[in-house]
Amino acid sequence: MKRIVILGAGSGGTMLARHLFKKLPHDLYKITLVDPEARHYYQPGFLFLPFGQIEPEACYRPKTDFIPKGIQLKTDRALIIKPDIQQITLENGQHMHYDVLVVATGTHIAPEETPGMLGEGWRKDVFDFYSFEGAMALREKLAHWQGGRLVVHITETPIKCPVAPLEFAFLADAYFDEKGLRDKVQITYVTPLSGAFTKPRAAAKLGHLLEEKQIDIVTDFAIQEVDNAGKRIVSYDGIEVPYDLLVTVPTNLGDPVVANSGLGDDFGFLPVDKKSLQHRQYPNIFSLGDATNVPTSKAGSVAHFQSELLAANITRYLMGLPVRQDFDGHANCFIETGYGKALLIDFNYETEPVEGTFPIPGIGPMQLLTETRMNHLGKQAFHWIYFHMLLEGRSIPFVSPQMKVSGKKLNQITR
Amino acid sequence: MEKIIAGVTVDVNAEGYLTQISQWNENIASAIAVEEEVGPLGPKHWEVLKYLRDQQSRGTALSIRGIGKSGVVDIKTFYELFPNGPLKKASKIAGIPKPASCI
Incomplete structure (x- = not known):
């Protein structure tokens, strides 16, 4: 019996497991998902949570709801991958052998990477909305906030759902308008890139949106620190942006298991071939979703499209056929x-x-x-x-x- | 579109970034550096440019973090070498695409 181990039972891991379960004979292949988190979060909901436009309970379901009997789910954390002996070590000390490994461990926020971000202001006037807890804390804050300088900030790229910070700024504009507070709220969008829109067609078509919504923009801003006492963010070249409420997207990193196994790039994402999603050095390792370093957006739709093609590729690999270069x-x-x-x-x-x-x-x-x-x-x-x-x-x-x-x-x- | 830089005709996009990484040479880099008000390129500039081109050829996304961790230059110095938007300027001089979002 051959063993397929999928690290991560989020969107990508779950969809891939179900595709493989449909394709492969169950008496010859065992599929195991490994994930420490019992809840499956509907992450697009995190954007709406702070504005009270979705209820918290609608943002999660038990992971077991989506995993059919016959696919094994281990609620545990993978600590290390040893590709040379095809083995995973789990937090509970157990070792697992794999014939095929799929890394679908996603990305998480790492506010500790920026000096001062986790300071005394964290979740008092410095918030994230990329975690359920962060979005909930911000929901409480916005319900009572009476206005001031709202700074929507991206620490560095790449991030999950690159458009979410911009959406947050747009939704904040409408939210405060509907609350009758818009004239008391100054919204500033701060990005490390050269603009809110960096692609020519989008810039030409949508460039007017920020001005129309009276959202100020600061570009090319690489943050050095959050100054909690002075309530400002400071860039490496000395630019200061003051805030009363900072909503930041902290650095996004891959799961520590990738970096700790010596397999990650600078952000702990797993480098794989961008068209086949196969690891170049270890052909029995594949990856999909936010966990990879492939140069497309980290988004659920990407994981969805990849899951179908990757299931076909893993099946081909198991049958001894060459993998296809068909993810675009x-x-x-x-x-x-x-x-x-x-x-x-x-x-x-x-x-x-x-x-x-x-x-x-x-x-x-x-x-x-x-x-x-x-x-x-x-x-x-x-x-x-x-x-x-x-x-x-x-x-x-x-x-x-x-x-x-x-x-x-x-x-x-x-x- | 085409543009003549340092006496050579090269393909560039609307913002003046080279679209063919192979058309780049050191004279072109020096000419773009003057245009971008980075000034004459010193040994440290060249080290950074070489690092960026290496990363690009490996398919690695460029980031301030990557540069800080590279051992080539720290982030403060990177800003001093390429003032006012160092990533977009350095990538333009290095003849590679600027870091971008999906839209």
Whole structure:
């Protein structure tokens, strides 16, 4: 009996396990998921939690709800991978042999990486919303906050869901407006990149949004420290941005098991081939989702598309066939812009987000790179789709793992 | 689009970044450095540029953290070498794409 061990039972690990379970004969292959966390979080909900637009209980379900009998789930933490002897060591001291290993351990925030971020102001006037606890603490804070300088800040890239901080700024604008507090809140968006929009088509089409929503922007800001006493963030070149409320996206790191096993890049992400998702040195190690270093977004849609292709590749590997180079970096993300509207983007390694119709070319009903109510309804419906279709390893009608060029306006800019 | 830099015709994008990593040479780097007001390139600049090109050829995403950990230069010095947005300027001079988000 061959053993497939998947580290991480989040979106990517769970979907992959279910695809493999459907494909492989159960008497020949044993699939084991390893994850220390008992809850499966609906992470897109963390953006809405602080604004009271989703209830906390709607943001999680037990992991066991999504793992069929026949797939083993170990609620434990993997501490070290020994690729040369194909073995994992768990926190409980147990060793596990694997024939195929999949690293799906995701990413987590590491506020301790920035001096002062975990200082006396942490979760008093310095918050994150990339963790359930952080989003809940911020929900309490916003319910009573009477206004001042709100700074929405990205520490460094890459981060999970790169558009979430921008969405947070947009939703905050609408939230305070609806509360009658907008004139008392000054919103500043602080990014280490050269702009809120760094791709030409998105910048041309959406560049006006920040000004329209009266959101100030500070670019090229590489944070050196959070000055808790002075209530300001300071960059390496001495720029200071004062805050009354700092909502930051701390450094995102991969799981320690990757770095501790000597397999990680500077951020502890696992380098794999960007098209096959296979490790270059150890062909029986694969990875998907936020845990990889592949140059596409860290997003649930990516894990979804990867899971289908990776299940096929792992099956091919087990049968002694060459793996396919068929993951194109496809990502598909809603971007909430407030007031019941949203944008939708669909892109891959080669094609930046452009205008068009989705998922049915020429029809829609959703519009790419354009603010519409239908896109927002799509995002809301996604909550149900996530729990009832995606985690079960089902496809969404008309949405293929590889990006479709049809329905996209690739060569023209429309405003 | 095409642009003549240091007497050579190269392909660049709308922001002036080289789109063909192989068209780069040291004269082109020096010319872009002057244009970007980084000034004449010293030995430390060249070390950083070489590191960035190495990282790029390995498919590693560029980050301030990566540079700080590289042992080539600390972050403070990186800012002194390439003032006002060091990553975007250094990558332009190194002839590689600037760090970007998905949109």
